[in-house]
Amino acid sequence: MDERRHGGRLEVPRPEPRASGGRVAIGVDLGGTHARAAVIDGRGAVLSACKRTLSDRTPEAVADLLAAATHEAIRDAGQSEANVAAVGVGAAGQIHSGTGVVAVGPNLGWRDVPFAELLRQRLPWPVLLMNDLSAAAWGERSVGAGESADDVLLYFVGSGIGSGLILDGSLYEGSGGVAGEVGHTKVVPGGRLCGCGEQGCLEAYCGGHNLSLRVAEAIAAGRASALATVKPPVYAADIERAALAGDGLARELWDECARLLSVSLANYVTLLNPARVILGGGVLLSCPELRRTVEARVFELALRASRQGLQLVDARLGDDAGVVGSGLRALESVVPGAES
Amino acid sequence: MDERRHGGRLEVPRPEPRASGGRVAIGVDLGGTHARAAVIDGRGAVLSACKRTLSDRTPEAVADLLAAATHEAIRDAGQSEANVAAVGVGAAGQIHSGTGVVAVGPNLGWRDVPFAELLRQRLPWPVLLMNDLSAAAWGERSVGAGESADDVLLYFVGSGIGSGLILDGSLYEGSGGVAGEVGHTKVVPGGRLCGCGEQGCLEAYCGGHNLSLRVAEAIAAGRASALATVKPPVYAADIERAALAGDGLARELWDECARLLSVSLANYVTLLNPARVILGGGVLLSCPELRRTVEARVFELALRASRQGLQLVDARLGDDAGVVGSGLRALESVVPGAES
Numbered sequence: 001m002d003e004r005r006h007g008g009r010l011e012v013p014r015p016e017p018r019a020s021g022g023r024v025a026i027g028v029d030l031g032g033t034h035a036r037a038a039v040i041d042g043r044g045a046v047l048s049a050c051k052r053t054l055s056d057r058t059p060e061a062v063a064d065l066l067a068a069a070t071h072e073a074i075r076d077a078g079q080s081e082a083n084v085a086a087v088g089v090g091a092a093g094q095i096h097s098g099t100g101v102v103a104v105g106p107n108l109g110w111r112d113v114p115f116a117e118l119l120r121q122r123l124p125w126p127v128l129l130m131n132d133l134s135a136a137a138w139g140e141r142s143v144g145a146g147e148s149a150d151d152v153l154l155y156f157v158g159s160g161i162g163s164g165l166i167l168d169g170s171l172y173e174g175s176g177g178v179a180g181e182v183g184h185t186k187v188v189p190g191g192r193l194c195g196c197g198e199q200g201c202l203e204a205y206c207g208g209h210n211l212s213l214r215v216a217e218a219i220a221a222g223r224a225s226a227l228a229t230v231k232p233p234v235y236a237a238d239i240e241r242a243a244l245a246g247d248g249l250a251r252e253l254w255d256e257c258a259r260l261l262s263v264s265l266a267n268y269v270t271l272l273n274p275a276r277v278i279l280g281g282g283v284l285l286s287c288p289e290l291r292r293t294v295e296a297r298v299f300e301l302a303l304r305a306s307r308q309g310l311q312l313v314d315a316r317l318g319d320d321a322g323v324v325g326s327g328l329r330a331l332e333s334v335v336p337g338a339e340s
Numbered sequence: 341m342d343e344r345r346h347g348g349r350l351e352v353p354r355p356e357p358r359a360s361g362g363r364v365a366i367g368v369d370l371g372g373t374h375a376r377a378a379v380i381d382g383r384g385a386v387l388s389a390c391k392r393t394l395s396d397r398t399p400e401a402v403a404d405l406l407a408a409a410t411h412e413a414i415r416d417a418g419q420s421e422a423n424v425a426a427v428g429v430g431a432a433g434q435i436h437s438g439t440g441v442v443a444v445g446p447n448l449g450w451r452d453v454p455f456a457e458l459l460r461q462r463l464p465w466p467v468l469l470m471n472d473l474s475a476a477a478w479g480e481r482s483v484g485a486g487e488s489a490d491d492v493l494l495y496f497v498g499s500g501i502g503s504g505l506i507l508d509g510s511l512y513e514g515s516g517g518v519a520g521e522v523g524h525t526k527v528v529p530g531g532r533l534c535g536c537g538e539q540g541c542l543e544a545y546c547g548g549h550n551l552s553l554r555v556a557e558a559i560a561a562g563r564a565s566a567l568a569t570v571k572p573p574v575y576a577a578d579i580e581r582a583a584l585a586g587d588g589l590a591r592e593l594w595d596e597c598a599r600l601l602s603v604s605l606a607n608y609v610t611l612l613n614p615a616r617v618i619l620g621g622g623v624l625l626s627c628p629e630l631r632r633t634v635e636a637r638v639f640e641l642a643l644r645a646s647r648q649g650l651q652l653v654d655a656r657l658g659d660d661a662g663v664v665g666s667g668l669r670a671l672e673s674v675v676p677g678a679e680s
Contacts, residue, residue: 094645104645151515163611172507174613175491176648184643185607189599198644259529267525268611271503273514303524304538305434305444308516 027327032107040327088330090135137164139325158281367667372447380667428670430475477504479665498621606641
């Protein structure tokens with residue numbers, strides 16, 4: 001095991017300030033229920049942030065809301081609008097960053113929405129649209145747990161499951177903008193129905209939302225479990241706690257979850273040979289037993305050559321990863337030399 | 341299925357001649373039993389080729405043999421040695437192309453062999469060492485079935501199983517030079533022992549060498565099968581023929597092979613969202629039923645968004661892919677502007 005270099009937080013020096021000429025960008029994290037707009041400087045620092053609840057999810061209403069949040073965040077940061085260089089938006093789903101179109105936005109119920117254009121009509125800056133986990137991966141790579149590594153895989157297990165890829169130092173988004181959809185790799189072909197409409201996806205088994213559903217389904221089907229006393233929704237941490245206390249249902253779900261996630265991540269490492277895997281998302285980061293098991297098994301199951309020198313680390317930017325990454329990408333896209 | 345655009349050979353116009361200034365390179369395909377050295381021009385044409393059998397597999401003996409084959413190929417092509425710009429070598433295994441070291445060369449029994457240096461001691465040109473399937477992927481992408489696509493996955497199922505990756509127009513080799521080792525993703529954790537020493541690898545189930553072993557093992561264990569009458573080694577095409585004729589053992593192996601390869605390739609497509617998958621290797625290309633089944637299932641199992649616009653095509657350069665790809669990479673590495 002001497003080849004195994006892993007651990008929690010890496011102590012890496014912060015990068016030099018990027019040559020953004022003192023200009024800032026807006027980074028937006030657009031979720032299914034909330035949106036957050038933040039002012040990001042050239043070093044990836046969050047100068048201010050403004051969170052809003054989405055009451056009306058039509059594209060026009062969301063664009064209005066984000067435009068207002070953007071102006072508020074700029075005021076809160078004490079910045080002039082003239083000093084803002086660009087706006088970056090990270091959103092869940094299939095995003096064509098080149099054209100600025102949300103092809104499929106499952107959380108918002110959007111299809112083929114030219115959202116960058118809607119924002120451009122409301123804001124005087126260039127707008128860059130991207131996938132939320134690509135944004136988070138870029139944020140972690142720039143100023144978080146991925147610093148100083150050129151091949152980085154952000155593996156995210158939260159309510160949903162996904163990933164973001166930095167390969168040879170560049171963000172890789174795939175030919176259609178949907179690379180990294182590890183939550184929808186098939187682990188039980190023909191199996192459990194996933195929210196995406198397909199069957200047997202990893203997310204249908206191990207995503208936080210589905211874990212909660214699976215507990216509810218088992219209890220409704222008459223299965224005895226300590227989890228029946230937990231007020232829904234049952235969180236992953238509840239399941240891990242019950243599994244450690246010897247609850248049968250929880251143990252079963254947890255063992256399966258560890259097995260599926262370990263094989264998934266190990267095979268991903270074998271395919272892409274990253275230098276560093278950043279683990280993110282509430283399911284992985286709130287459940288230390290699961291986290292430990294997955295890490296240990298990845299170092300058993302990934303091809304030996306691909307795990308030499310591999311580091312598994314925890315995400316470091318938390319909820320800021322998306323706004324930092326989308327803001328920095330936007331800044332780098334318009335300020336020459338801003339890219340580190 | 342209107343999103344499904346697939347088919348056999350794509351008719352893509354040949355690229356313009358690359359600006360190699362009329363210079364040529366040597367491309368070498370170094371296998372476990374044979375090596376082939378070829379003279380490659382700036383358009384990827386094979387001007388001459390010289391094949392040798394490896395009798396002595398020590399690194400020094402192989403380097404001597406390749407040096408002789410290189411000089412012979414140059415003479416056969418009627419080229420002057422002064423017109424040769426560089427030598428590219430594609431070899432199976434874990435290759436550190438930056439340092440020119442074969443870290444693990446399973447077919448040759450090599451470990452940590454500075455093979456580029458051994459060749460440089462014998463030849464007056466720069467030497468670029470790379471993985472054989474990376475070389476093949478680059479060859480197909482440059483002048484074969486991958487032309488005009490920026491995100492290309494070469495999926496190779498022959499005696500062994502592997503892949504090569506062109507992402508955003510560049511060859512992706514991974515942080516340690518071993519990206520793409522799909523043959524060693526785990527499909528049956530704890531399962532059949534693989535030649536790599538690990539268990540449950542895709543190659544241990546579906547690689548041509550292992551398919552042949554599995555037939556022999558089943559027959560030795562008393563299983564009745566028409567394949568018992570085939571003189572070993574049993575080839576994949578023999579198994580497909582017997583399966584189509586109703587042989588039970590062959591049908592079982594073949595169904596499993598189709599299932600494992602389909603899920604593997606579908607998940608690979610979901611992760612990387614390539615525009616084009618190039619299918620290569622004797623097992624896939626000599627077995628039309630398997631080829632059809634895998635293609636059909638990939639279009640069912642890959643995430644819908646990742647299969648939009650996806651093309652599955654057959655490799656076009658055959659055995660030349662490796663020498664063309666390694667030769668072109670070498671040429672591009674030393675002749676400014678040669679890269680298209």
